[in-house]
Amino acid sequence: MFIRVYPWLYLLEEFTLFKKILVANRGEIALQIIRACKELGIATIAVYSLSDKDSLPVKYADEAVCIGPADSSNSYLHLPHIISAAEITGAEAIHPGYGFLAENVHFVEVCEECGIKFIGPPAVTMRQLTNKWEAKQVMKKAGLPILPSNEHRITKLEEALKIAREIGYPLLIKAVAGGGGKGMRLAAKEEGLETSFIMAQREAQAAFDNPEIYLEKYIEQARHIEFQVFADQWGNVLHLGERECTIQRRYQKILEETPSPAIDKELRREMGRMAIKAAKATNYVNAGTIEFLLDKGGNYYFIEMNTRIQVEHPITEVVTHMNLIKEQIRIAAGEPLSRQQKEIKQLGHAIECRIYAEDPDTFAPSPGNLTVLHLPGGHGVRVDSAAHADYAITSYYDPLIAKVIAHGQERAEAIAKMVRALEEFTIEGVKTSIPLHLKILRDKDFVQGQFYTDFLDRFIPQK
Amino acid sequence: MFIRVYPWLYLLEEFTLFKKILVANRGEIALQIIRACKELGIATIAVYSLSDKDSLPVKYADEAVCIGPADSSNSYLHLPHIISAAEITGAEAIHPGYGFLAENVHFVEVCEECGIKFIGPPAVTMRQLTNKWEAKQVMKKAGLPILPSNEHRITKLEEALKIAREIGYPLLIKAVAGGGGKGMRLAAKEEGLETSFIMAQREAQAAFDNPEIYLEKYIEQARHIEFQVFADQWGNVLHLGERECTIQRRYQKILEETPSPAIDKELRREMGRMAIKAAKATNYVNAGTIEFLLDKGGNYYFIEMNTRIQVEHPITEVVTHMNLIKEQIRIAAGEPLSRQQKEIKQLGHAIECRIYAEDPDTFAPSPGNLTVLHLPGGHGVRVDSAAHADYAITSYYDPLIAKVIAHGQERAEAIAKMVRALEEFTIEGVKTSIPLHLKILRDKDFVQGQFYTDFLDRFIPQK
């Protein structure tokens, strides 16, 4: 850490943050990090694959280093090239963004060994939380409600049948070492359990070389609610309220909002307290997100904790009037949290739509060149995007074009604002998810705030 | 006024605002009005000149009516065509935006006669305020401080000399019927008064057919501070704080901010009270702006009241989290103010830069086609613009390309954010004021908040 002397800001105060940060990501999140650094007077290094050499992060960063070919396993996921890029440029810290290496414990360990500050939690904390089964046990011990489940790893069918009767149906069969839906099976009744159990075990063995299984209660109509937490290295923890992330397709969020229409002041306070408890239980540092499942009866269950900045963080930024990326950087530099819990107020209502280059009916990616791109603007509309006219959506990366954030005084205004913003958004050259987003925004159940994890099924063509 | 049944919003509540509003303007303000109407579920009619037929307001409005050729005297200033467009489309109300007919009393009278609601103050109020000398007398009576001046209209030089001695030098000689700098002369000392007086009288006679003159104290190092007020037809008045508009060149603002670095809480409360007093003294209704001159000693003087929405209104919107255009529409529809004074809080700091197509050194307009246009975005950045790739800046209209608004937690952050936003802003095909804006934002006196009306002189080439 250095004393930063930025040509004109230093007139006002001296910064003791980092001098140089390497941004180990691409696309809009790389751009947000570069923007935050610029505003803090910190120099940035963009790393890029050959196909991103004309990208905005490369253009706007102070330095840029090519780290490999288009395919991400040899570039954005290629740990040695990224660490080496940090070394040759003299970067003091690395911001991983989301995706790619953001939750790779080994990457964090290497950063720590090389004396490069990883902007996120320490490796030891991350390791605990990336194993989802272990994380649940830690949280259960800390007093967070988790879904009815068994505490032992199961290998025998008889055991599974016995425990299933205790938990009750429907239930999920999950691999202990699992992730990404692999080794996961739904059992609606006892009749189906045997087959599902054997299938799940086989998949788990094949995918993770570990046939261990556990059972978990399945809730049919639930909501995905996540709480944003921040912790500094001085033991301070606060939460910034929730984000409603129920509207997903294929485990991918496409529209998020805050506050959740399902959460009142009291429940927010209680779940927020639990989120803080979760962060404290793992000695968490930096930005984290606690994911809960909320059932119709108002019962909530800890699902997992994400140890990175989330795609949907801007909705929290606009209602709290904070900059979460800057907060991450300050905390990584050793500063205490910039606010206290009582200073956090959620102002108005915010919605984010993730605009993808994809077929709005089949969800198939629609790669191509953005021949025309016109972004919406005006009152209460924020756009986070690294796209520009002639921008190429390739099949190498996530086909995200832009995140549109609408901020209204109340939910109805935010919805109306998002509709008019998406109607203004002009993209030619690829198909986009905008028609799907508009369908959702005009759906009666959505407008009334009545939706659960099965909400998007009605918009998905049944095969 | 009609009961509005909008396909999906009506699920939540019923609107009793207008059904259809005609937007009697062009460019970004027309777009802001259309956006506000869309969000309120009100249909819009864009009127346009032949050169604007492919413009975004025409594209986004529900209906569009061509009202004349490119030159504005035969289109946007042509009262009969606009009124007729309202009549043939069945518009119930007209929003005038700023400029063009926005402060034309005759236009308001015709609207009133035709039963079309003018979104602004009534003609009788506007008439009182558009005569700047009369307005001062009204405000003086109401208890507002005005610059030392004479209360009589002067026609004879001896009279002027006598009064000048009472007021003291330097002073301004102004035409009673004046406006736009015509018939205005600065007299630094008694030696120059005679010549200046005769010249001013002649100009006033020529321009306004009225040789009457008055004298006013001239303050060399002052600030332009304006207060945003809103009044409803039920007698409620509130103010939304000040805007710092000191940085001007040729009486045109190019950068505004709120709050003003020169105003503390106490002065804000006092000047705010005065602003409300001014609105009440004229039975004001709708949005208005009270302009004050603030000297180095903290003395302030009423200068004039603008009876329209201002170009720089977005900075007030972002810090108060209100939509001023919507508030204007609601008030015109007869609704009471949406907030009370004690609910108004200024959150953070906002700066607006008006990006013009002009030579940054000579200020000469730079018409042309925007061959490349890439707008900035991300955290805390709002862009109000009707420009797009291939947009033509013509010599017929104001060469404004976009208004960039940066919103930070405090002034230093807002400045840093604006700098990074303007560095991202890519425009090719015309020269822009961005280099000038960046010079201002990096100026030591600006950063320290130490600037007066003469601030821009240092950036203007001396002839």
Add this chain to the structure above:
Amino acid sequence: MNLQELKELLDLFESRNISELELEHDGFRIKLKKKVPEPGPITSHEPSGEQNNIPGEPSKENNFLQITSPIVGTFYRAPSPGAEPFVEVDDVVEKGQVLCVVEAMKVMNEIEADARGRVVAILPQNSQPVEYGEPLFLIEPM
């Protein structure tokens, strides 16, 4: 720099594997770009607005004169409801003859023929709103 020198510079530029050149020297400034085989960076849709009809300057469509509305208002074929229309298709009209009225703000504005000719088409419906520049009649000059 004279034309000969410029020619040499262009030769140099073309012969090299360079796509753009910008040169500034002693008040002299030049910018060159090579043709890209596929169409260049961003090109315009089409000249906008220019094809519009400027009222008062009747434009020719095929060989017909087009009479456009000089004002915004409501188009009436007859001086009052129930009265005979001013003109019908195939009528021959004289220069200065009233063809219709356009009502704006309660005022009936008479629109006259610019030239002698035969009425080929009456474009708006009776009592239809018309905007500035909207075509009203096609006249075949005689």
Add this chain to the structure above:
Amino acid sequence: MNLQELKELLDLFESRNISELELEHDGFRIKLKKKVPEPGPITSHEPSGEQNNIPGEPSKENNFLQITSPIVGTFYRAPSPGAEPFVEVDDVVEKGQVLCVVEAMKVMNEIEADARGRVVAILPQNSQPVEYGEPLFLIEPM
């Protein structure tokens, strides 16, 4: 510039494979653009990135082989400070011969020649950082 000179300039511009020309000289300023055959709304510059050098597949520049860095790191011409460089310009190298090392994360990665040839140029300076795909050597194959 008189009309004759302007005509000559236009002739020159038209005859060449140049799409744009901007010229400023002594208060005279001209900007020329060629018509693009089929003006679509907005079209792309050129496929991006593809012309880049893919390491491992040495690309030909003129008739030279280009050896590019397959990794990100620091370029060293010799195995250790003070030691003799692996190669010098004009040396003839064999296929598989070590040309330099690129240090990354404390590991010295040896970069070998792809083919037999003469070293025409050594592009980075000693101990200079190099990125992925950065040209290191030009080799004339023999």
